[in-house]
Amino acid sequence: MWTCPSCGEQHEDQFKECWKCFGKELQHAVTANSPPPLAPPRMLRSYGAILARMIVGALIGTLLGVAVFHRWGVSLADAFVAGAIAGGVIGLLVGIFFWVLFPYEPGFDAGPVPEDGDSPRQSPD
Ligand SMILES: [Zn+2]
Numbered sequence: 001m002w003t004c005p006s007c008g009e010q011h012e013d014q015f016k017e018c019w020k021c022f023g024k025e026l027q028h029a030v031t032a033n034s035p036p037p038l039a040p041p042r043m044l045r046s047y048g049a050i051l052a053r054m055i056v057g058a059l060i061g062t063l064l065g066v067a068v069f070h071r072w073g074v075s076l077a078d079a080f081v082a083g084a085i086a087g088g089v090i091g092l093l094v095g096i097f098f099w100v101l102f103p104y105e106p107g108f109d110a111g112p113v114p115e116d117g118d119s120p121r122q123s124p125d
Contacts, residue, residue, distance in 0.1 A: 043105040045098070053098050058091025065090075 003010050004018035011018060065083025070076055 044103055045105055049105075050095050050099050054091045054095035056091075057094030058087045060087070061090025061094075062087025 001010055002013060004021060006021045007018060009018055009020050062080075062083045065086030066076075066079045067083075069079035069082045069086075074082065
C-alpha cells in the first residue's frame, strides 16, 4: 500500500501511478487552445459548369474526330459516327479532368479580382 503524495489517495502496490492524479494530468493535457479561425469555404464548381466543359470538349472532339477520320479516307457518315464517339470520350475526359483537378471555382480565395479597365464605361458628357 502506498499513498499518493499529491492527493493522499491510497493505492495497492500493483499500481504504479495514482489514478486520480493521472486523470487530472489527462484533463490538463486535453485542454486545448481555441481552434484557429476556419478558412472561408471554397465554392465547388457547379455540375453545370463541368457539364458545359464536357459539352464543349465533346463538340471539339467530335469536330476534330470527323476531320481526322475523313482525312484518313473514311466516308463522311462513318467519320461522323467515329468522330462523335471520339468526341464523347474526349468530352468525358475533359469533364473528369476539370472535376478532379479543378473542383473549385477559380479565384474564389484569391481576393477581389483587380479592375483592369476593359469593362465598358460610360464617358461623361
Ligand atoms: Zn494522486
